[in-house]
Amino acid sequence: MARPVKIGLDYFPLNTGVFRNRKVRKLLKNFGAKGCTIYVFVLCEIYRDKGYYAECDEDFIFDVADDLNMSEGIVSEVITFCVTNGLFSKTVFDVGSILTSSSIQERYLVAKKGRTTIDANICVMEPESIVMAPKPGVMDSKPPDKEEKSTQRKVKKRKEKKSKEENWFTSSPTEGVFVSIHELKKDYLENEKLIKAISVAQKISKAGLEEKLDEFITHLETVNQFAKEPQDFAHHFLNWLKKNNAKTSVINQAVVSKMKKYD
Incomplete structure (x- = not known):
């Protein structure tokens, strides 16, 4: 039995x-x-x-x-x-x-x-x-050739890359899944569309953006946050970057104002 x-x-x-x-x-x-x-x-x-x-x-x-x-x-x-x-x-x-x-x-x-x-x-x-259960005893009549395998791998990589880019600011199956902030930084910098959009909006180079990400990572570690959800990480960094830029702008204006007094 x-x-x-x-x-x-x-x-x-x-x-x-x-x-x-x-x-x-x-x-x-x-x-x-x-x-x-x-x-x-x-x-x-x-x-x-x-x-x-x-x-x-x-x-x-x-x-x-x-x-x-x-x-x-x-x-x-x-x-x-x-x-x-x-x-x-x-x-x-x-x-x-x-x-x-x-x-x-x-x-x-x-x-x-x-x-x-x-x-x-x-x-x-x-x-x-969704992962479907395999049907027992059912196999393809012949295995895919090398060219077909190569094509499948390329398509899969493109889909994974597109999915990663689209899921940064939208809800996805990764919601509730926490990832190391250092790993999220790496994924973030590999997202070309995201980097380009933020660089233009915040008027900052990719190198400058990477420096800001390092500062943000340090900030998270000081408040004992070592892992975050991908979407939460993206939103949090963007808000932090905007506040940081606004604070820098206020300081610069104050410095310029003081310098004018001594002119």
Whole structure:
């Protein structure tokens, strides 16, 4: 008799920068340690049981409250806040009271190494992030030749580059994923369209922009921020650069004004 296939996971990765995530920080600010405890507990239940979602009915809320020795009211309130705040997908929650998210589904597929699929009715991932399970025993009639492989690699690289450029200032499957600020700086400088646009808007050379990025990295390290979401890093740097330039402009004007007094 075949052993039943385990649906859930025994463990899941928790990013070390989770408390730098603005959504989690808002949860912590509004509900304190209780809010984060409930959120992480719900994540554990999702990955442990169904693997990538949970049905949030009255029984689920009761079980969470009972296990954590908290009131059902606070559990329900925190879950609602997590949905509204984007930690869980609002789309499927509003339709069927399902707790899930694109990052949860992506991690589940990665953990299962493509040997499973996500129910299309509750799938909230972007199409390019979906990993479909391979069909057993089905293979191509012949392997692609060298020229075809080379073409596929080039197309893939172009798509990856385009995706990286487009996702810097837009929401994407990387939301909630934290990356080293030094790695983000490297990716940032490789984004030619972004560098050109900012250089023109801020009237600064690429070399000058790289110097500003180094200053920004130093600033983040002084406030103990060593990893950020790509979009958050981009927005934060742009705002910091604008404020920095404005401050420099004010100082320059003050210096010029003083020099005129001595003319």
